[in-house]
Structure formats: structure tokens, C-alpha cells
Amino acid sequence: MKDRHRAHDRLARALGWAxxxxxxxxxxxxxxxxxxxxxxxxxxxxxxIRTTGVRELGHAAALLAGPPRMVWTRVAGDVVDLAVIALAxxxxxxxxxxxxxxxxxxxxxxxVLDVYAAVDARRANQFGxxxxxxxxxxxxxxxxxxxSEAYAIWRDFERLPSFMRHVRSVTPRGDRLWHWVVSAPxxxxxxxxxxxxxxxxxxxxxxxxxxxxxxxxxxxxxxxPASGERGTEVRVVLHYDVPGGMVxxxxxxxxxxxxxxxVRDDLRRFKQVVETGRxxxxxxxPWGADAARQALQPAAQPHPDRVDERx
Amino acid sequence: MKAxxxxxPGKVAVADVPDPALMDGMDVIVRVTTAAICGSDLHLYSGxxxxxxxxxxxxxxxxxxxxxxxDEVTRLRPGDRVVVPFPIACGACRACQRDLWSLxxxxxxxxxxxxxxxxxxxxGIFGYSHLLGGFQGGHAEYVRVxxxxxxxxxxxxxxxxxxxxFLGDILPTGYMAAEMCGIRDGDVVAVWGAGPVGQxxxxxxxxxxxxxVIAVDRFPERLRLAADEWGAHPVNYAETSVLEExxxxxxxxxxxxxxxAVGMEAHTDVSLLNAYDKTKHLAxxxxxxxxxxxxAILACANGGTVSVVGVYGGLSDKIPTGxxxxxxxxxxxxxxxxxxxxxxxxxxxxxxxxxxxVVISHRLPLTEAPRGYDLFKHKRDGCTKVVLTT
Numbered sequence: 001m002k003d004r005h006r007a008h009d010r011l012a013r014a015l016g017w018a019x020x021x022x023x024x025x026x027x028x029x030x031x032x033x034x035x036x037x038x039x040x041x042x043x044x045x046x047x048x049i050r051t052t053g054v055r056e057l058g059h060a061a062a063l064l065a066g067p068p069r070m071v072w073t074r075v076a077g078d079v080v081d082l083a084v085i086a087l088a089x090x091x092x093x094x095x096x097x098x099x100x101x102x103x104x105x106x107x108x109x110x111x112v113l114d115v116y117a118a119v120d121a122r123r124a125n126q127f128g129x130x131x132x133x134x135x136x137x138x139x140x141x142x143x144x145x146x147x148s149e150a151y152a153i154w155r156d157f158e159r160l161p162s163f164m165r166h167v168r169s170v171t172p173r174g175d176r177l178w179h180w181v182v183s184a185p186x187x188x189x190x191x192x193x194x195x196x197x198x199x200x201x202x203x204x205x206x207x208x209x210x211x212x213x214x215x216x217x218x219x220x221x222x223x224x225p226a227s228g229e230r231g232t233e234v235r236v237v238l239h240y241d242v243p244g245g246m247v248x249x250x251x252x253x254x255x256x257x258x259x260x261x262x263v264r265d266d267l268r269r270f271k272q273v274v275e276t277g278r279x280x281x282x283x284x285x286p287w288g289a290d291a292a293r294q295a296l297q298p299a300a301q302p303h304p305d306r307v308d309e310r311x
Numbered sequence: 312m313k314a315x316x317x318x319x320p321g322k323v324a325v326a327d328v329p330d331p332a333l334m335d336g337m338d339v340i341v342r343v344t345t346a347a348i349c350g351s352d353l354h355l356y357s358g359x360x361x362x363x364x365x366x367x368x369x370x371x372x373x374x375x376x377x378x379x380x381x382d383e384v385t386r387l388r389p390g391d392r393v394v395v396p397f398p399i400a401c402g403a404c405r406a407c408q409r410d411l412w413s414l415x416x417x418x419x420x421x422x423x424x425x426x427x428x429x430x431x432x433x434x435g436i437f438g439y440s441h442l443l444g445g446f447q448g449g450h451a452e453y454v455r456v457x458x459x460x461x462x463x464x465x466x467x468x469x470x471x472x473x474x475x476x477f478l479g480d481i482l483p484t485g486y487m488a489a490e491m492c493g494i495r496d497g498d499v500v501a502v503w504g505a506g507p508v509g510q511x512x513x514x515x516x517x518x519x520x521x522x523x524v525i526a527v528d529r530f531p532e533r534l535r536l537a538a539d540e541w542g543a544h545p546v547n548y549a550e551t552s553v554l555e556e557x558x559x560x561x562x563x564x565x566x567x568x569x570x571x572a573v574g575m576e577a578h579t580d581v582s583l584l585n586a587y588d589k590t591k592h593l594a595x596x597x598x599x600x601x602x603x604x605x606x607a608i609l610a611c612a613n614g615g616t617v618s619v620v621g622v623y624g625g626l627s628d629k630i631p632t633g634x635x636x637x638x639x640x641x642x643x644x645x646x647x648x649x650x651x652x653x654x655x656x657x658x659x660x661x662x663x664x665x666x667x668x669v670v671i672s673h674r675l676p677l678t679e680a681p682r683g684y685d686l687f688k689h690k691r692d693g694c695t696k697v698v699l700t701t
Contacts, residue, residue: 144405144416231405265423272417275403280457281334282435284364284445285420294424299366300438300445301314302331302455 011117012071016063019056019074026053038099039088048084052077071118078111137260140235141267143274147223147232148202153274154221154234155205163269163279165290166262177210190214216241234270236263261291313701314368314451315680320358323681328368331447331455336383339459341393345472346373346449348680348697349397349480350506351622353688354575355440359598360624362424362441371397371437372480373449374472377463386460393463395456396649397480399435399446402461406434413646418458419444428625433646450680452701464653473698474660477507477667482660483652485511485572488620491643492568494519499561501525501610502543503603504572505533507670507696508620512570513541514665521568525560527553527606529578532693540669548580557610565612573603574621591628598625608635619644670696677701 025033030046030053039045055077062070085104092100143150153159157170157178168181168189176196184190192213198206198220208218217240226233268289269279279288284297316326331340349372354360356369374394377387387393400407400415407415415434419425422432425442438448447454456463466475485508492500500516502509505528516524525544526537534545546556557566579585579602591597607617608631617640635642659665672695675683683697 142405144403144408229405261423268422271404272401276337276401276417276458278335278337280401280417280420280435282420282445282457283331283368283447283455284441286334289420289422291423294421297364297421297441297445299316299364299368300441300447301316301366301368302329302447304329304332 009068012063012068015071015074015114015117016060019063020060023053023056023060026050026056036099037103038092038096041092041096042088052081069118071114074114075111075118078107078114081107082111135241135259136237136239137263138235138237139260139263139267140233141264141271142226142231142233143271144231145274146202147225150232150234150274151202151205151223154223154270155199155201163273164266165269165287178207180213182215192217234267236267238263258291265289265291312452313677314447315370315677316365317355317363317367317369318365321356323356323369323684325678325680326366328366328451331453333379333381334455335457336381337458337460338381339377339384339387339456339463340379341373341375341395341449341454341456341463342378343373343375343449343452343454343677343701344392345375345476346370346677346699346701347476347481348372348450348683348687348699350504350508350687351439351574352684354622354624355438356684356688357576359575359592360440360442361428361598362421364441367438367440367445368447368451369438370448370450370454371439372476373437373454374466374476374479375454377459378453381459384459387463387465391463392466394466394475394479394653395437395449395454396462396464396483396653397436397439398433398646398649399437399444399457400461400650401458407461407650410648410651411645412648412650414648421445436646450677450699452677462650464657466657468661470661471668473668473671474666475657476698477511477670478653478656478660479649480647481507481670482511482656482665482667483649484508484620484647485513486515486652486656487645487647488512488570488572488618489515489519489521491618491620491645492516492519492570492616494521494568496520497522498567499523499525499564499612500568500570501527501546501557501566501607502537502570502572503527503577503607504574504621505530505537505543505545506572509533509570509572510537510540510670510695511665511667512572512620513537513543516568516570517541518659518664523560525557525566527603529580530690533695536669536695553580553606554610561612565610565615567612568616568618569607569611571603571607571617571619571621575599575601575623577602577604577621579606588628597628599623599627601627601630605629605631608640611638611640614639616641616643618642620647622646671698673697675699 026049030049033049034040034045059074062073089100160170161167166183171179173179177193179193181189181191192209192215194207194209197208204222206220209216219238222235224233272279281288284300312330313325314328315323317323355363377389377391398413399418400412401417404416413434418435419432421441421444425432435444435446437446489512498521500521502512505526513524525546527546528534529549537543538545577600588600592600611617677699680699686694687697
């Protein structure tokens with residue numbers, strides 16, 4: 001994890017220095033730059049080039065002084081440059097057109113590098129050391145029962161769908177293997193086999209998906225006595241990748257399926273199931289606690305059609 | 312069935328909505344026989360409670376007959392007559408087990424929403440916004456009651472609906488307001504708001520040993536009720552300076568305990584301050600007009616208690632924290648832990664120690680509930696409490 005951090009840090013910094021280096025000719029010799037790029041026939045070129053130089057100074061400052069994710073500012077700059085060049089192309093031919101095309105190809109290549117650096121910075125931030133997938137999340141809740149009771153309910157994997165809204169079913173496949181079917185955004189389902197990698201009665205359960213499933217993931221639930229007579233602190237840590245990687249997560253978040261909130265909701269329902277034996281449902285939230293549906297909840301009056309919609 | 316639905320700030324209507332059905336084995340369906348409009352319903356009515364939606368069925372003070380029973384319910388049977396406490400409580404979480412029923416950790420399916428505004432979520436409440444669960448309220452012909460083995464109090468004697476209805480909210484609320492003061496011999500208690508909760512706080516303060524109780528309000532009929540029924544000393548803030556009067560009545564000490572039974576929509580005798588809060592309130596820059604709370608703090612004796620049962624929804628300005636901190640004042644608050652008080656207070660009603668019916672001024676059928684809201688909000692026609700029958 002450390003190594004990766006350093007690697008993308010180095011790349012981001014190098015891009016910062018590149019911005020600084022590029023700013024010098026843009027600011028001091030705009031006419032020569034205009035000639036080299038084939039835009040020297042436009043009276044506006046020196047102004048545009050100088051402005052770009054000032055912007056490059058901004059990228060340099062952001063990248064050299066700020067976090068690696070500031071690479072996104074370069075990506076934004078690249079998009080502007082590509083657009084400007086694309087607008088300049090149609091009016092030109094001959095040598096100037098060739099020079100502009102070369103410039104565009106160069107900017108295009110730099111854009112690819114910048115996007116790579118930006119995505120890498122983001123993935124590295126979320127990477128869990130030695131775990132499947134780049135994404136990690138954790139959540140916790142306190143339940144008013146002994147660790148052994150809380151553990152026993154979680155360990156009954158076939159019951160997980162009673163409080164995990166997205167889990168359709170968990171069925172045993174042999175001794176230490178379970179088959180998971182989980183709903184995914186836009187009405188799809190994903191499936192995988194997970195193997196029990198650790199099982200310490202009353203204290204801890206760990207699992208990890210075996211290769212070949214739709215989603216690579218591993219997780220651990222810790223059960224620890226809370227201080228005084230406060231029951232059990234339940235902590236979940238998940239490492240996972242989702243189909244489509246980062247883009248998939250971003251899309252899922254956009255349609256209201258923010259993963260961390262999902263786990264918090266699942267834990268809230270787990271607490272309800274452990275303490276009361278059921279998920280609490282109201283007229284406006286017949287599905288039970290569910291942040292994704294919070295914004296869309298109907299009025300607080302009976303909705304008979306939703307009575308049987310179990311979470 | 313017919314139910315009273317919130318439509319917009321200042322607008323409610325009786326509408327036809329689907330009948331409630333059992334959603335869980337621990338549910339019962341209650342046919343509401345008698346309900347009441349609570350002062351805190353007026354905050355919803357005026358649109359000052361966040362996350363209230365058109366179509367929400369209001370009402371959290373109700374009682375009736377059990378007509379349908381979930382398959383896990385053991386304490387109730389069809390035909391039982393029950394009073395339902397307004398907070399919904401599971402009976403199994405640590406809060407319930409510590410007797411803090413209005414802080415039930417499992418009864419609010421919208422807890423994540425409440426956490427955003429309040430840090431942590433209180434219990435769900437019938438008909439009291441989506442922030443507190445989105446549960447259908449009891450101003451309706453039927454209502455679904457979850458955790459039915461935990462909340463509803465069975466009434467098995469011949470006490471009338473009106474005698475026991477208020478056990479579900481305002482009687483325990485007034486009682487808890489007084490209890491939180493920790494009244495000792497010789498203590499003077501001042502109660503802001505001589506509405507129904509204030510009346511029961513006054514009565515309870517005397518029951519718990521107060522030597523004098525002062526009622527602060529501006530409606531003569533409410534002050535008269537407080538004086539005639541319980542022997543309170545009335546202070547009309549429209550006619551006199553409350554702080555000076557309280558200092559005078561206690562020879563400079565101030566009341567030992569101050570109860571805020573008003574909450575977020577208070578009025579004050581200082582018209583400039585009134586205008587300031589009203590403006591911020593309307594601009595939604597402040598959710599409360601906390602005049603009663605400010606005055607209760609300033610009036611309270613050194614080392615005394617400020618007990619808050621008037622409902623607040625969000626954020627307040629200009630709370631005299633300097634007065635609060637420098638003078639060792641204890642603040643006690645809470646939505647009422649109704650389950651804790653229902654049985655003991657039922658006993659007191661049965662023994663005739665307190666007659667809850669004295670606060671009732673109007674009796675209307677459910678179909679006329681919108682008129683009831685209007686009467687109660689504007690205190691028209693001497694309105695102190697509206698009881699609805701179905």
C-alpha cells in the first residue's frame with residue numbers, strides 16, 4: 001500500500017514539474033510556440049497561449065503543493081486544449097494543419113497519461129493492502145446482546161437476507177463454501193462463492209470470495225463486548241471490487257446505492273433483528289431502514305400494496 | 312377509511328385513505344374511538360417540523376379497540392380497549408431497558424435522516440413527520456400499532472375514554488416535566504405555558520410537593536383554569552414583566568425550577584424580540600422561537616432546574632448560555648418516556664388524585680378535525696383541548 005502511494009505520488013509530482021516546465025515557453029515566447037503549433041496566423045494566438053501558460057502555473061502549484069488527486073485539474077485543462085485545437089483545425093491547411101494535428105496528438109497522449117494518473121490516485125486512496133479489489137469500507141453498531149448471541153445470528157448465513165437488503169440468498173455449498181446471490185443496480189444480480197476463512201465463535205467471522213465469481217470480495221465481522229453493560233460492538237470491514245470498478249461504484253452512488261450507507265443500513269437492521277427479531281417498518285418506510293429510498297418515501301399513510309414487500 | 316391528512320402549512324383535510332393492514336407479527340390494528348389534538352400537532356400543522364409530507368396522517372394521542380392481532384402478539388386480543396403511548400418502543404434495546412422509551416433505538420426506520428439533523432435518532436412517533444419514522448397517525452378510523460406487546464395499556468375498568476386518553480401523552484408529559492425538576496420541600500416551580508401539558512405539570516408539581524406553582528401564559532381562561540383547578544399563581548405576560556413578577560413572588564430568589572411547556576412557537580411580551588424571531592422563523596433561518604426557554608433560564612434561581620417538555624425541532628438563536636453556565640443551572644429535557652408513567656398515573660386517575668378531563672374544551676367528530684386544528688391553533692372560542700371521536 002505504501003509503495004503504491006509513493007508510486008502515484010511520484011507520477012503526480014512529475015506531472016506538476018511538467019506543467020511548470022511547459023509554462024516557461026508559453027509565457028516567455030508565445031509567438032514561437034504559436035509558430036511551432038501552426039497557430040501563428042491567428043492574432044488571438046499569443047493571448048490564448050499566455051493564458052494557457054498561467055493555467056499551467058496553476059496546475060503546477062496544485063500538484064506540487066496539493067494531493068495527487070489534483071491531477072484532475074490537468075485533465076480538465078487537457079479537455080479545454082483539445083477543444084481549442086479542434087476549433088482551430090478546420091480553418092487551416094498545409095504545414096499549419098499538419099503542425100496543429102501533431103500538437104493535438106501530443107495533447108491527446110498527455111491526456112491519456114493524466115487520466116491514468118488521476119484514476120490511479122483515486123484507486124490508491126481506497127486500496128486495502130493485500131485485499132481483493134480496490135475498495136474498502138467499514139461500519140459499526142452496538143447491539144444489546146452478548147457477543148455470542150450476536151455472533152450466532154450472523155453466523156447463520158442463510159439468514160443474512162433478513163437484514164441485508166441487497167442479499168437475495170446465501171446457500172451452503174459444502175462445508176466452508178457458501179453461494180451468494182446479490183442484487184445490483186438496474187435490476188441485475190451478481191453471484192459468487194465465498195469461503196469461510198476465519199471462524200472464532202463469539203468473536204470474529206471472516207470470508208473471502210473464491211476466483212470465478214462476479215464480485216471479488218472479502219470481509220470480517222468482529223464482535224467485542226462493549227464497556228459496562230452496553231452489549232456488543234459489531235464492526236464490519238469489507239474489501240471488494242465491483243463490476244465496472246470505479247465507474248461502477250460512481251454509477252451506483254449516482255442511483256442512490258452508496259456502499260457505505262448500505263452497510264450502515266444493513267447493520268441497523270441487524271441490530272433490529274438481533275434485539276427485536278424483526279425489521280422495523282413504517283407506513284412511509286415499509287422496506288425498513290434504507291437510506292437509498294429515504295428521499296423517495298411515500299406519505300405516512302397506509303399503502304396496502306407495499307405490506308408484503310419485505311426488505 | 313377516513314383520516315386527517317396534512318396538506319400544506321396551515322392546511323389539513325379529512326381524506327379517504329386505504330385501511331391499515333398488519334405488516335408484522337407484532338402489530339395490532341386499533342379502531343380509534345377517541346383521539347386528541349396535541350399542542351405539538353400544531354407545530355406540524357404550521358409546517359415547522361422538518362420532513363412533513365402532503366398526505367401524512369397526523370395524530371399521536373389516541374385510544375381505541377383492538378380489532379386485528381398479529382400472530383406473535385401475546386398480551387392483546389381483539390376487543391381489548393387500549394390507550395397507545397405516542398412514542399413507539401421495542402422494549403428490547405438498551406434505551407427501553409433503561410426506561411428511556413422515547414429513545415428506543417429500533418423504532419425509527421428513518422433514523423439515518425434524524426441522525427443528520429440531531430446527531431443521534433430518538434424513537435419513532437405516530438404521525439409525527441418522516442424524521443421520526445413516517446408512521447401513520449391516530450387521527451383516523453384505524454391505525455397500525457407496532458410492538459403491540461410493549462406499548463398499549465389495556466384499560467379494564469369502567470373509566471371513560473376521556474379519563475384515560477391523556478395517559479398516552481399529555482398527562483405523563485406534564486408529570487415528567489415536574490418529575491425532572493427533582494422538587495424538594497418548599498420549592499417554587501414556574502411553568503411557562505398553561506395549555507394542557509402545562510396544566511398537568513402544575514398539578515404534578517403540587518402532587519410532588521411544590522410549595523407554590525406559578526403559571527405563565529397570556530390567555531385569561533387558561534390562567535383561570537390553572538388557578539381554580541390546581542391553585543397556581545397566575546402571571547399574564549401580556550400584562551406584566553414576567554422576570555420582575557417572578558423575582559417579586561420569590562423575594563429575589565427566582566423559582567427553584569422552571570418548566571418550558573411551550574416549545575418552538577412561543578410568543579413574548581417584548582415585541583421587538585418577537586419580530587426578530589418571527590422574521591428568522593419565516594425565512595427558515597431558525598426553526599424555533601424560543602422565548603419561553605430564554606425566559607425560563609433567566610428567571611431560574613441559582614442552582615435551579617430548567618425542565619423542557621415543549622417540543623423543539625431544530626435550531627435556536629440567542630439562548631442565554633452565560634446565564635445558564637455561570638449559575639449552575641441543570642437542564643433536563645426529553646420526549647416523554649410515556650411507558651414509564653402510564654400505569655402509575657392510571658392509578659392516580661383511578662384514585663381521583665387528578666382529573667384529566669378538566670382541560671377538555673371542545674369535542675368534535677373526526678370529520679371536523681380541520682376546524683379543531685384551527686380553533687386550537689388560534690385559541691378561538693376559549694379552546695384549550697380538542698377531543699376527536701370516530
